[in-house]
Amino acid sequence: MAKGNGNGSSNGSANGSSNGSANGNGSKSRARVGAVLEKTDEKIRGSQAWLAIFRPGSVYRRGYTDSPRNRSYVIMNNVLYHLHPVKVKRHAVKVSYTLCLGGLSFFLFMLLTVTGIFLMFFYRPTATSAWSDIQTLETAVAFGSLVRNMHRWAAHLMVLAVFLHMCRVFYHGAYKSPREFNWVIGVILLTLTLLLSFTGYLLPWDQLALWAVTVGTNMMGYTPVFGGSVKYVLLGSKEIGNDTLLRWYVLHVLLFPFVIVIFMAIHFWRVRKDGGISGPL
């Protein structure tokens, strides 16, 4: 790589061209080290593994040098290209405009996914074992307490971040044409975020969880016409119990994440299709 070149010899040719002859001030041994580094560099760069990872057109095949062309290629030949265009409006990178809220909501979702997967290793969604599993997790598992705390606080933070993101978008008038549809998707995402948070609330199976969910589901029971059915479907029985816990667990770790990922994909895609983030005021 470019690093190796600069290290070995005085003519820091970044493209990996020959620099074996370190002329001038460099001592003999330094030149030899440079040559070895150069050779290793070529070997790695020519290896099948390297060429398999960095697809044709990737700037890392040849070594990155800072140029407008390479800056474009970094994005174009990257999985990030699904999220970001090569260039964005200058005002769009201003932190004072977006406050990073949308991006942070997404990042919190990823953090929650990672910490959530960790928690799943130690948790069984049954009324008899859920609570004690968490006790065990907190006391007997390395980093168990920390990861559970992170999951919980990140969940609250995500609700807050999504909500603030919505406020930001409203105050900028960014829901206006052509972004009406994406605003609606955003409201769906807010609802899904609340549902994800709420379904997770029951899982510790402690007094806080049980009664908070009782209050919540009692409210849903008042849905006109099919309130009773809604409540029954949500609880899996007439009362909160084992079935409820399993149901909410599956909703929390599978169904809602699955749905929210789909809506997030549409949301991000539409941001680009609607011309990037909204213009300056």
Next chain:
Amino acid sequence: MAEVPEHLLKRSQERRQALGLPTDGDAETPVAADGGGATPPPPPPPPTGGGDTPAADDAAEEPSDSRIPAHLLARSKKRRTTLAGGEDAPEGGGGGGTATAVIAPPVAGITGPGGHTQRLLTVVKSGSIQQTRAEAQDKVHTWPHLVVIEFASMLIMTAALTIFSALVRAPLLGLADFNRTPNPSKAPWYFLGLQELLTMFHPMVAGVTIPGVALGLIALAPFIDKNASVKPTDRKFAIAIFTLFLMMWAVLVIIGSFFRGPGFNFVFPWNDGIFFEL
């Protein structure tokens, strides 16, 4: 000879009529075309942005020198003297605003009387052959400008969250017990506004109708708010309504969180303590 597009001919004709010239003699406008071949013009001029007639002349016209800009003539002369003729290479094609169409590839030996190997057929302004709809925008590269900011915000978020989580424990109360209802029983904080409404309205209104209508109205905001402007000064009503809505919600959540004690009765947190778990 290549066909000159009809709309260009028409435009040229209109322009000429507007100028009151049966044949274009204006020295300011660059010569667009030359047919014939009797006396070929100088090598293709580099694009001149200033010309405002996309005229395409026909073959009958004489390439009178008065129509060719002086500097081009001078250059052509100079070029002619330097080259014996025959291997005159065309200069880099038309960039910028114009495209030049050149025929007669430079075949050694076949040259015009002037020693030229190509003829300029027409200069077509870019507007007539390609549509440029988007205005140029002030843009920056995503890499590194945006990616760096995203990465930094992720790092800060991760660090803050890790530190906070290391210091503050998530609540875990006693095992769920159906026979022991805590007093007060509260919903998660984001639903405490609704629970607060429950003290004022019938559960169907507070728990279903109001949140449903509120969410529906928010989702329909872009279709209700027909005002196209995004300037805050033009949106006073929308901003006022939304802020009022936010404030109302915030007040309800805060009252529900901190000002409700046993029996969900109103308490002051500085007198009776806080009955709130995250």
